[in-house]
Amino acid sequence: MKVTLNRSAFLEELATVQRAISGKTTIPILTGVKIKLTENGLTLTGSNADISIETFLSVNDEKANMLIESTGSIVLQARFFNDIIRKLPEDTLTLELGDNQQVIISSGKALFNVNGLNADNYPHLPVINQDQAFKLPARILNKLVNETVFAVSLQENRPILTGLHMILKDNQLLAVATDSHRLSQRVISVEGENQDFDVVIPGKSLQELSKTIKDEEELVSISMMDNQVLFKTENTLFYSRLLEGNYPDTNRLIPTSFNTEITFSVPELLSAIDRASLLSHEGRNNIVRLKIDSENVMIYGNSPEIGNVEEKLSYLSVTGDPIEISFNPDYMKDSLKSFGPIDIKINFISPIRPFTLQPADGDVDFIQLITPVRTN
Amino acid sequence: MKVTLNRSAFLEELATVQRAISGKTTIPILTGVKIKLTENGLTLTGSNADISIETFLSVNDEKANMLIESTGSIVLQARFFNDIIRKLPEDTLTLELGDNQQVIISSGKALFNVNGLNADNYPHLPVINQDQAFKLPARILNKLVNETVFAVSLQENRPILTGLHMILKDNQLLAVATDSHRLSQRVISVEGENQDFDVVIPGKSLQELSKTIKDEEELVSISMMDNQVLFKTENTLFYSRLLEGNYPDTNRLIPTSFNTEITFSVPELLSAIDRASLLSHEGRNNIVRLKIDSENVMIYGNSPEIGNVEEKLSYLSVTGDPIEISFNPDYMKDSLKSFGPIDIKINFISPIRPFTLQPADGDVDFIQLITPVRTN
Numbered sequence: 211m212k213v214t215l216n217r218s219a220f221l222e223e224l225a226t227v228q229r230a231i232s233g234k235t236t237i238p239i240l241t242g243v244k245i246k247l248t249e250n251g252l253t254l255t256g257s258n259a260d261i262s263i264e265t266f267l268s269v270n271d272e273k274a275n276m277l278i279e280s281t282g283s284i285v286l287q288a289r290f291f292n293d294i295i296r297k298l299p300e301d302t303l304t305l306e307l308g309d310n311q312q313v314i315i316s317s318g319k320a321l322f323n324v325n326g327l328n329a330d331n332y333p334h335l336p337v338i339n340q341d342q343a344f345k346l347p348a349r350i351l352n353k354l355v356n357e358t359v360f361a362v363s364l365q366e367n368r369p370i371l372t373g374l375h376m377i378l379k380d381n382q383l384l385a386v387a388t389d390s391h392r393l394s395q396r397v398i399s400v401e402g403e404n405q406d407f408d409v410v411i412p413g414k415s416l417q418e419l420s421k422t423i424k425d426e427e428e429l430v431s432i433s434m435m436d437n438q439v440l441f442k443t444e445n446t447l448f449y450s451r452l453l454e455g456n457y458p459d460t461n462r463l464i465p466t467s468f469n470t471e472i473t474f475s476v477p478e479l480l481s482a483i484d485r486a487s488l489l490s491h492e493g494r495n496n497i498v499r500l501k502i503d504s505e506n507v508m509i510y511g512n513s514p515e516i517g518n519v520e521e522k523l524s525y526l527s528v529t530g531d532p533i534e535i536s537f538n539p540d541y542m543k544d545s546l547k548s549f550g551p552i553d554i555k556i557n558f559i560s561p562i563r564p565f566t567l568q569p570a571d572g573d574v575d576f577i578q579l580i581t582p583v584r585t586n
Numbered sequence: 587m588k589v590t591l592n593r594s595a596f597l598e599e600l601a602t603v604q605r606a607i608s609g610k611t612t613i614p615i616l617t618g619v620k621i622k623l624t625e626n627g628l629t630l631t632g633s634n635a636d637i638s639i640e641t642f643l644s645v646n647d648e649k650a651n652m653l654i655e656s657t658g659s660i661v662l663q664a665r666f667f668n669d670i671i672r673k674l675p676e677d678t679l680t681l682e683l684g685d686n687q688q689v690i691i692s693s694g695k696a697l698f699n700v701n702g703l704n705a706d707n708y709p710h711l712p713v714i715n716q717d718q719a720f721k722l723p724a725r726i727l728n729k730l731v732n733e734t735v736f737a738v739s740l741q742e743n744r745p746i747l748t749g750l751h752m753i754l755k756d757n758q759l760l761a762v763a764t765d766s767h768r769l770s771q772r773v774i775s776v777e778g779e780n781q782d783f784d785v786v787i788p789g790k791s792l793q794e795l796s797k798t799i800k801d802e803e804e805l806v807s808i809s810m811m812d813n814q815v816l817f818k819t820e821n822t823l824f825y826s827r828l829l830e831g832n833y834p835d836t837n838r839l840i841p842t843s844f845n846t847e848i849t850f851s852v853p854e855l856l857s858a859i860d861r862a863s864l865l866s867h868e869g870r871n872n873i874v875r876l877k878i879d880s881e882n883v884m885i886y887g888n889s890p891e892i893g894n895v896e897e898k899l900s901y902l903s904v905t906g907d908p909i910e911i912s913f914n915p916d917y918m919k920d921s922l923k924s925f926g927p928i929d930i931k932i933n934f935i936s937p938i939r940p941f942t943l944q945p946a947d948g949d950v951d952f953i954q955l956i957t958p959v960r961t962n
Contacts, residue, residue, distance in 0.1 A: 290864065290892050297861050312893070319900075320861055324893035485673050485696055488666065516666050517688070517700035524695075 211282025211307035219274040227256030230263040231288045242285040264447040283329035343431035352420045362413030363389035373410035373453040397575040415450035468557035470530035480546040486511035487539035498539045503532040535561045587658025587683035595650040603632030606639040607664045618661040640823040659705035719807035728796045738789030739765035749786035749829040773951040791826035844933035846906035856922040862887035863915035874915045879908040911937045
């Protein structure tokens with residue numbers, strides 16, 4: 211195995227597969243990056259218990275400027291390898307497999323001799339039938355993930371809630387996440403002849419996915435089998451395990467009739483909540499209080515030690531009953547951020563029932579739920 | 587006490603005094619910032635066991651746009667206060683002292699009520715006679731500090747070595763720091779009629795000082811008394827305690843005759859040392875090896891587990907005996923960084939004697955010493 215190529219192009223591939231590599235794995239070879247050189251180009255692989263990422267750099271890629279002298283494969287310690295490549299003196303580097311699984315990395319006058327591991331011992335990635343792939347532009351997939359994944363549970367006591375529930379049925383793609391205190395659900399219409407599915411994908415995997423697929427113009431092919439999902443773009447394969455078990459029926463949680471409706475501009479509400487939460491974070495309960503009456507809409511935050519804050523909120527419209535309701539401002543902030551700088555409506559039933567947040571533009575099928583905190 | 591002023595101008599002052607405020611103090615009032623309003627302007631004070639910083643914002647400062655309605659003083663929790671000011675909605679804010687040491691902070695429609703502490707209980711800063719002040723441009727003071735302070739000891743077993751030794755004698759200002767493994771000494775000539783001094787200033791204080799005095803065009807007045815030093819600019823007072831005890835005589839440590847001299851360009855040597863240290867950091871000893879012989883100048887780094895690196899170094903000139911010497915690459919990196927992108931000469935006596943680094947330009951009185959690591 212011997213190849214000479216552009217350092218920046220190589221570093222970019224390395225950074226991608228490194229997302230899947232953890233220093234804490236119990237399988238030593240998985241702390242490494244697998245490098246495989248064929249006549250067609252260079253394949254890099256990184257993997258951990260949850261996800262695996264494989265990238266391909268083609269010999270025809272102009273910016274890689276690749277000269278392949280001989281093929282082969284090896285596994286190198288990811289952490290050092292990345293540091294070494296990053297600090298090499300020239301724009302070009304040469305990788306050469308020598309004796310005893312040693313790799314010679316050279317660039318300018320710098321010469322590294324690094325111990326590798328036999329690539330034959332690297333685990334095989336799952337084989338997934340890609341005939342029935344469901345295709346989605348990266349831009350739409352990333353948006354769907356970012357609108358919902360923040361609401362997955364971070365607690366392992368109900369593992370199924372650490373995942374995003376994704377259902378495709380009759381070309382309606384639904385994504386929903388809940389940690390049982392709040393919920394975010396987004397539905398989009400898709401085109402083409404697609405086979406229905408119903409899976410739960412770990413939230414962490416999807417967060418890595420949306421960092422991995424940065425080119426939003428790409429088309430992502432999504433293929434599934436029993437316990438794995440594959441997201442594929444032109445040069446990247448992203449595998450994630452699926453979560454097993456039944457996801458709770460979230461549909462019944464979403465209320466449909468309300469007593470109060472108020473419309474806000476998200477950036478204005480967000481900065482007011484942010485201010486109110488400065489003091490609530492120091493209080494025992496971390497709650498802020500919203501009060502809607504016939505005269506004003508007010509937000510209150512309080513910390514017995516530090517002091518208190520109140521602010522008269524700007525809103526676009528309000529209808530229905532007066533209400534006074536307390537909630538965790540961090541849930542509200544997460545929710546508002548996921549909407550982006552739009553107008554939203556918030557609907558309340560009572561101070562003890564979950565309230566909903568939705569885009570004011572009724573054509574967008576996107577709803578969030580936050581459970582209030584009962585106070586005396 | 588009531589004042590309305592520009593938020594950014596106020597935040598800048600707050601950030602400066604906050605450098606002296608620690609959340610970990612055993613004196614509760616020192617977790618606060620003292621605010622004092624007179625007819626002339628606003629004074630802020632922050633303090634900890636080592637340093638105190640006082641800033642003054644004049645009522646005549648145009649960008650502060652200050653309107654003073656009544657004078658007074660209060661101490662507010664620094665951490666919250668800063669967060670609150672930073673997140674206020676408008677460009678202008680009003681501070682007003684109400685009943686029970688409560689301060690009302692208002693901006694736009696946001697209204698904070700924050701508990702304060704009586705400013706009479708805030709410790710007094712030292713009174714220092716400023717008649718004999720020694721004056722130095724901030725640019726020169728900061729450079730002197732940055733060229734030497736990295737070499738102070740971080741270990742508390744010899745407290746005196748955690749300070750920078752500064753001596754003014756016959757208008758020669760000498761600064762020297764050593765942690766007993768390496769040493770950095772800089773001498774500059776100053777002008778005017780100055781009284782001699784010989785003090786040891788905590789390294790940490792000086793690092794904060796050079797972050798505090800950012801305007802390099804300012805003139806710094808330095809005044810001392812038994813156990814305190816004051817650095818004063820137009821609107822900022824920076825106090826530091828002095829270290830007590832005798833600083834060791836470092837002059838005798840600096841060798842004057844050598845057997846090998848080599849000249850390098852700092853940026854080239856630094857990047858090669860950086861590469862060699864990638865592997866040495868994983869080794870048991872963290873050493874790299876430099877080998878100068880009649881043919882080549884080579885650097886070697888090694889980690890039994892990961893591999894090894896070698897690089898033929900570019901140099902400007904070399905004279906004297908061949909030598910092979912091992913040293914801690916981190917000391918070398920710190921040293922090289924402090925020189926900046928110039929040419930330096932390194933002089934060796936033998937593999938077991940400290941070697942010196944100096945600017946190749948002999949007019950600059952700046953010398954560093956690194957003790958090698960003995961290997962078998």
